[in-house]
Amino acid sequence: MEPIGLMHIKTVYIPQEFIDAVYLEFKDTGLKGFERLALFAGQKKGIEFFVNYLLYPKQQLVKGPDGLSFHVDGDELERIGDWLYQNNCCLVGQIHSHPTGAYHSEADDTLALITTFGGLSIVVPDFGNSDHNLKGSAFYRLLPETGWTKLYPNQITSLIKITD
Numbered sequence: 356m357e358p359i360g361l362m363h364i365k366t367v368y369i370p371q372e373f374i375d376a377v378y379l380e381f382k383d384t385g386l387k388g389f390e391r392l393a394l395f396a397g398q399k400k401g402i403e404f405f406v407n408y409l410l411y412p413k414q415q416l417v418k419g420p421d422g423l424s425f426h427v428d429g430d431e432l433e434r435i436g437d438w439l440y441q442n443n444c445c446l447v448g449q450i451h452s453h454p455t456g457a458y459h460s461e462a463d464d465t466l467a468l469i470t471t472f473g474g475l476s477i478v479v480p481d482f483g484n485s486d487h488n489l490k491g492s493a494f495y496r497l498l499p500e501t502g503w504t505k506l507y508p509n510q511i512t513s514l515i516k517i518t519d
Contacts, residue, residue: 361473362499365402367447368516369395371488373407373409380411381392381452389416390423392451394435394468395475396444410435412468424462429432432468448475457493462514465502470500479501481500488517 377393384391392414397407407503410431412435415426439445453460457480467476485491494506494515506514 361399361404361445361447363402364399364447364473365514366516367395367404367406367475367514368518369406371517371519374408374488374517376409377450377479378487381479381483384416385452385454387416388418388423388454390425390454390482391416391428392425392449392468394446395448395450396439396442396446398444406447408442408444410438425451427468430441446471446474448477450477450479452479454482456480456497457491459493459495459503459505462477466501467497469480469497472497476503489515 381391392412394410394412396410397405401415412427413431413462417424417426446469457478459476459478469476474497477489478493480491482488494511495503496506498504
């Protein structure tokens with residue numbers, strides 16, 4: 356029986372084609388002046404997680420006096436939950452763009468779609484224009500004791516493997 360949650364996951368395999376697709380989407384949306392969110396879904400196998408699906412939830416992209424944001428409503432969250440169940444999948448992480456630096460904002464902490472301990476949140480800077488293959492991105496993991504916790508470079512290279 357698989358352990359509950361994602362805390363036991365030691366390696367997450369993400370296909371290169373998903374990373375490339377995310378950057379294209381973030382750059383395109385960024386040209387319009389908006390942030391964007393995508394989700395990584397797949398299956399757990401022991402201490403490994405294999406991302407098999409890249410999901411773009413329906414989201415309201417917001418540009419306001421307090422900055423940029425996105426909103427995924429309850430109906431869409433329910434639709435995604437149903438899809439995950441029907442496809443025997445779970446979410447391992449979310450990835451979204453920022454217009455400038457890569458960091459987890461207060462809104463990112465409180466409004467994250469990933470709520471499972473051990474889940475990942477990746478923030479891509481400059482709408483994906485200033486880095487490639489997540490090199491300048493910020494990585495966070497949801498931990499029971501500390502909430503969204505920034506990962507160090509050695510933790511990232513151990514945890515995230517981009518596959519061909």
